[in-house]
Amino acid sequence: MNDMTEQRPVTDTAAQPVLPDAQTVTSVTHYTDRLFSFRVTRPASLRFRSGEFVMIGLMGDPDPRTGRQKPLLRAYSIASPSWDEELEFYSIKVEDGPLTSKLQHIAVGDQIILKPKPVGTLVHDALLPGKRLYFFSTGTGFAPFASLLREPETFENYDEVIVTHTCRDVAELTYGANLIADITSDEMMIELLGEENLAKIRYYPTTTREKSAKMGRITTLIESGELFTDLGVPPLDPATDRAMVCGSLAFNKDIAALLEAAGLHEGANSEPGEFVIEKAFVG
Numbered sequence: 326m327n328d329m330t331e332q333r334p335v336t337d338t339a340a341q342p343v344l345p346d347a348q349t350v351t352s353v354t355h356y357t358d359r360l361f362s363f364r365v366t367r368p369a370s371l372r373f374r375s376g377e378f379v380m381i382g383l384m385g386d387p388d389p390r391t392g393r394q395k396p397l398l399r400a401y402s403i404a405s406p407s408w409d410e411e412l413e414f415y416s417i418k419v420e421d422g423p424l425t426s427k428l429q430h431i432a433v434g435d436q437i438i439l440k441p442k443p444v445g446t447l448v449h450d451a452l453l454p455g456k457r458l459y460f461f462s463t464g465t466g467f468a469p470f471a472s473l474l475r476e477p478e479t480f481e482n483y484d485e486v487i488v489t490h491t492c493r494d495v496a497e498l499t500y501g502a503n504l505i506a507d508i509t510s511d512e513m514m515i516e517l518l519g520e521e522n523l524a525k526i527r528y529y530p531t532t533t534r535e536k537s538a539k540m541g542r543i544t545t546l547i548e549s550g551e552l553f554t555d556l557g558v559p560p561l562d563p564a565t566d567r568a569m570v571c572g573s574l575a576f577n578k579d580i581a582a583l584l585e586a587a588g589l590h591e592g593a594n595s596e597p598g599e600f601v602i603e604k605a606f607v608g
């Protein structure tokens with residue numbers, strides 16, 4: 326929690342019109358002019374596996390002819406773990422984006438629409454057992470890993486959990502950096518996940534534009550072998566390594582090519598494999 330976060334108990338939302346599948350915003354945190362996170366109430370009926378996504382949104386503008394409003398929905402990874410009593414989302418702000426030009430202005434007590442039908446491939450069920458788990462992300466592609474990093478199963482299955490997050494600027498790494506600092510220092514999280522499990526996390530943030538401790542695209546750092554040297558681990562090996570990937574289409578394609586070249590095969594819910602991929606956005 327910091328001064329960028331607005332949070333207060335939700336007591337009275339009676340003044341607002343009731344939306345279909347409405348959930349109430351309980352906190353909002355802004356990181357940069359392009360990134361924010363928020364938490365909402367969780368529908369009692371919603372069950373999901375950490376790493377899945379749902380459709381969320383707001384009512385669109387009234388149709389100028391009919392005056393009718395339609396829901397404006399977009400896919401969003403649930404950033405909170407499956408056991409959390411609320412739901413967390415980590416969002417981009419696209420200036421002219423139909424949804425996020427509005428969503429970025431939500432405040433505590435506002436309502437959003439949430440379709441309680443979770444789906445996705447960034448789930449443990451889609452991976453074969455392994456020794457080392459890589460989370461490769463760019464930008465808001467960190468969101469599903471924010472969920473999985475708070476899920477005990479992530480640590481039960483692996484000896485090491487290597488989290489790479491690449492953004493243009495250092496400030497864009499804040500959400501992920503804070504989350505990892507919080508889970509490794511918060512007493513409740515230490516008790517839930519276990520100190521020895523949290524010690525399995527190897528966090529590897531990189532920037533592509535602003536100068537930082539580690540610069541460069543993760544694909545370049547894999548190709549050069551620098552990632553493995555820095556972490557003191559062997560190069561990718563299908564016998565031991567598993568990966569989950571979440572970024573732009575181009576990023577996913579490049580990482581998939583590197584993983585396949587190392588002998589890893591893509592998995593799915595119906596047929597677990599050595600790596601799985603999800604788009605962080607379309608376009």
Ligand SMILES: Cc1cc2nc3c(=O)[nH]c(=O)nc-3n(C[C@H](O)[C@H](O)[C@H](O)COP(=O)(O)OP(=O)(O)OC[C@H]3O[C@@H](n4cnc5c(N)ncnc54)[C@H](O)[C@@H]3O)c2cc1C
Pocket residue numbers: 378399400401402403415416417419421422423424425426464465468469603604605606607608
């Ligand atoms: C499976 C899946 C999961 C997703 N999870 C998330 C999530 O957890 N958080 C999130 O912010 N978005 C996520 N998205 C993207 C999200 O669905 C919307 O595209 C985003 O909220 C912007 O909506 P919009 O209506 O404002 O603009 P849109 O019309 O949807 O997008 C306009 C343009 O903005 C760019 N853009 C959209 N989303 C992003 C992004 N996240 N990062 C960088 N550029 C982007 C693209 O170039 C896109 O063409 C996900 C998309 C998919 C397919």
